[in-house]
Amino acid sequence: MTPPPPDDRTVPARPDPAWWSGRRVLVTGGLGFIGSTLAHRLVEHGADVVLVDSLVPEYGGNPANVADITDRVRINISDIRDPHSFRHLVQDREVIFNLAGQTSHLDSMRDPFTDLEINCTAQLRLLEVCRAAAPQVKIVYASTRQIYGRPDYLPVDERHLLRPTDVNGINKMAGEWYHILYNNVYGLRACALRLTNTYGPRMRIKDARQTFLGVWVRLAVEGRPFEVWGGEQKRDFTYGEDCADALMLAAERPETDGRIFNLGGDGIVSLTELAELLIAANGGGRFEVHEFPAERKRIDIGDYYADDALFRETVGWRPATPLAAGLAATLAYYRETLPRYL
Amino acid sequence: MTPPPPDDRTVPARPDPAWWSGRRVLVTGGLGFIGSTLAHRLVEHGADVVLVDSLVPEYGGNPANVADITDRVRINISDIRDPHSFRHLVQDREVIFNLAGQTSHLDSMRDPFTDLEINCTAQLRLLEVCRAAAPQVKIVYASTRQIYGRPDYLPVDERHLLRPTDVNGINKMAGEWYHILYNNVYGLRACALRLTNTYGPRMRIKDARQTFLGVWVRLAVEGRPFEVWGGEQKRDFTYGEDCADALMLAAERPETDGRIFNLGGDGIVSLTELAELLIAANGGGRFEVHEFPAERKRIDIGDYYADDALFRETVGWRPATPLAAGLAATLAYYRETLPRYL
Numbered sequence: 001m002t003p004p005p006p007d008d009r010t011v012p013a014r015p016d017p018a019w020w021s022g023r024r025v026l027v028t029g030g031l032g033f034i035g036s037t038l039a040h041r042l043v044e045h046g047a048d049v050v051l052v053d054s055l056v057p058e059y060g061g062n063p064a065n066v067a068d069i070t071d072r073v074r075i076n077i078s079d080i081r082d083p084h085s086f087r088h089l090v091q092d093r094e095v096i097f098n099l100a101g102q103t104s105h106l107d108s109m110r111d112p113f114t115d116l117e118i119n120c121t122a123q124l125r126l127l128e129v130c131r132a133a134a135p136q137v138k139i140v141y142a143s144t145r146q147i148y149g150r151p152d153y154l155p156v157d158e159r160h161l162l163r164p165t166d167v168n169g170i171n172k173m174a175g176e177w178y179h180i181l182y183n184n185v186y187g188l189r190a191c192a193l194r195l196t197n198t199y200g201p202r203m204r205i206k207d208a209r210q211t212f213l214g215v216w217v218r219l220a221v222e223g224r225p226f227e228v229w230g231g232e233q234k235r236d237f238t239y240g241e242d243c244a245d246a247l248m249l250a251a252e253r254p255e256t257d258g259r260i261f262n263l264g265g266d267g268i269v270s271l272t273e274l275a276e277l278l279i280a281a282n283g284g285g286r287f288e289v290h291e292f293p294a295e296r297k298r299i300d301i302g303d304y305y306a307d308d309a310l311f312r313e314t315v316g317w318r319p320a321t322p323l324a325a326g327l328a329a330t331l332a333y334y335r336e337t338l339p340r341y342l
Numbered sequence: 343m344t345p346p347p348p349d350d351r352t353v354p355a356r357p358d359p360a361w362w363s364g365r366r367v368l369v370t371g372g373l374g375f376i377g378s379t380l381a382h383r384l385v386e387h388g389a390d391v392v393l394v395d396s397l398v399p400e401y402g403g404n405p406a407n408v409a410d411i412t413d414r415v416r417i418n419i420s421d422i423r424d425p426h427s428f429r430h431l432v433q434d435r436e437v438i439f440n441l442a443g444q445t446s447h448l449d450s451m452r453d454p455f456t457d458l459e460i461n462c463t464a465q466l467r468l469l470e471v472c473r474a475a476a477p478q479v480k481i482v483y484a485s486t487r488q489i490y491g492r493p494d495y496l497p498v499d500e501r502h503l504l505r506p507t508d509v510n511g512i513n514k515m516a517g518e519w520y521h522i523l524y525n526n527v528y529g530l531r532a533c534a535l536r537l538t539n540t541y542g543p544r545m546r547i548k549d550a551r552q553t554f555l556g557v558w559v560r561l562a563v564e565g566r567p568f569e570v571w572g573g574e575q576k577r578d579f580t581y582g583e584d585c586a587d588a589l590m591l592a593a594e595r596p597e598t599d600g601r602i603f604n605l606g607g608d609g610i611v612s613l614t615e616l617a618e619l620l621i622a623a624n625g626g627g628r629f630e631v632h633e634f635p636a637e638r639k640r641i642d643i644g645d646y647y648a649d650d651a652l653f654r655e656t657v658g659w660r661p662a663t664p665l666a667a668g669l670a671a672t673l674a675y676y677r678e679t680l681p682r683y684l
Contacts, residue, residue: 174516
């Protein structure tokens with residue numbers, strides 16, 4: 001595992017409780033992994049939180065993710081494809097974390113039109129609704145490293161060309177740019193964070209629709225072996241709470257308006273190294289390395305890890321959770337809660 | 343006016359008549375400016391040509407564009423948003439020139455959803471139809487320099503980041519990438535040419551929906567003064583027939599599969615220089631320079647001209663028509679045909 005660079009040893013910036021206290025916030029995809037992790041952080045900071053989620057079973061939303069804070073947030077079940085509910089929901093909000101999306105790469109190839117509706121049409125509609133009914137909001141859009149495609153160089157910074165390798169990546173690329181455009185043309189303040197692999201408590205573990213790491217965690221907790229496909233690919237991983245803090249800092253700071261930032265993680269690991277770290281954090285277990293299936297090979301991107309110096313320099317964020325500690329906390333969470341996630 | 347580079351003095355490649363003779367071709371947007379210019383070249387080369395156009399009045403299609411070749415092509419009026427007609431139309435085709443699109447930048451801001459339907463949803467649907475019913479085709483997609491946004495450096499090559507400045511640019515960017523993706527993942531052969539300003543006989547001149555130059559030409563032919571907004575911006579211009587040849591060469595050559603190329607023009611001019619060239623070619627006339635309106639300034643991109651060395655080197659194309667000669671031919675065309683274009 002490659003250690004983080006030495007300049008990361010400074011004290012990281014954290015969300016400002018005074019700024020967040022009473023702040024009126026909406027989170028789309030609020031019952032999903034990152035949305036609900038963010039909801040916990042927002043509640044800790046005293047924000048007035050509305051969580052919107054469609055609870056489409058194949059996507060990330062799970063009421064179990066917010067079971068412990070239901071009395072401290074307002075939950076509204078509606079789909080980002082429905083503009084009517086959103087017109088009402090956004091009108092008094094000051095910050096919108098726009099995390100709702102279709103995220104499965106394979107689903108986007110099987111049904112490109114649903115991906116288009118969610119990741120393009122609905123995004124554009126949300127922006128139009130905000131422009132009309134909530135011009136005061138700051139929107140933080142969760143973009144993805146997936147839009148870079150197979151890197152030309154590593155680590156990948158924001159100057160790297162976008163060459164998406166699936167329909168999902170193309171539509172997320174468009175969705176990101178709608179946000180930047182509405183910032184630039186209409187003064188609707190928005191920024192985008194291109195997230196890398198994110199993991200932690202509340203991630204989807206019942207299948208690999210969100211991340212392969214979810215299935216690994218589940219099988220490790222169940223005492224069963226898990227499968228590593230390939231194994232040599234290098235990746236970076238952001239712990240959920242660190243990602244939530246990054247999103248909150250992006251919302252707080254006006255200097256992020258109209259800008260796009262990579263978000264990286266704590267160091268770089270190969271998938272085999274990650275599997276070994278997981279086994280160690282679990283206090284035992286076993287995995288098998290398999291060759292990459294042909295169907296995935298065509299859209300595989302090889303190694304990826306982010307250069308997120310721009311975001312670190314702009315807002316002072318850096319990951320607070322080492323990968324080993326994050327994996328241990330994740331395993332501990334699912335040991336307690338497993339049945340609610342299957 | 344900056345002259346073209348000296349390496350352009352070699353004999354340019356032209357479409358191969360033997361390759362095109364009897365070739366079964368479909369042109370979407372076939373009654374528009376570039377589509378109909380291409381249709382004339384295809385007919386000259388003996389191709390079997392189907393032209394599809396929606397004839398939506400605000401868009402580029404005009405039956406006058408093909409009045410002289412109606413007995414040598416098959417014209418089918420249907421909209422690219424209608425998948426049913428396309429399933430039938432594509433099935434026996436060998437080449438599809440995919441030129442149908444919404445091209446007005448201002449329209450895309452006023453009605454982003456229609457732009458999305460035409461430039462994203464319909465493009466994806468056409469690709470899905472081809473994948474199912476015409477896996478043998480080669481598709482040449484007409485992309486646009488608009489997706490680069492305001493250049494970081496000049497001339498702009500294909501390594502320049504895409505930072506579209508309007509909804510149209512974002513959707514065209516996605517549309518381009520759907521084509522590249524379907525090439526890479528499904529083996530449906532496709533390439534994209536990022537066109538710069540294109541002009542010539544058959545361009546829309548009754549308003550500025552397609553290009554400001556159309557209105558200039560009309561007013562010059564009518565003996566009226568025209569307005570130049572700004573005037574200092576530098577641009578490059580491709581003559582319609584040269585663009586048609588570029589599209590045909592892109593279709594012929596397997597080495598373009600899965601690739602994206604800029605298309606430039608003959609030299610670089612400021613808009614004021616262009617206006618002077620037009621007046622000279624017209625044998626007289628007058629123009630007024632006005633300040634850029636605020637509404638346009640927000641989405642203005644400053645100077646733009648393409649580095650199209652990649653395309654020139656890959657297929658041997660270069661523009662055959664100097665700008666002055668192209669303007670003269672354009673004026674001559676509209677002197678003959680003006681009433682059919684108003």
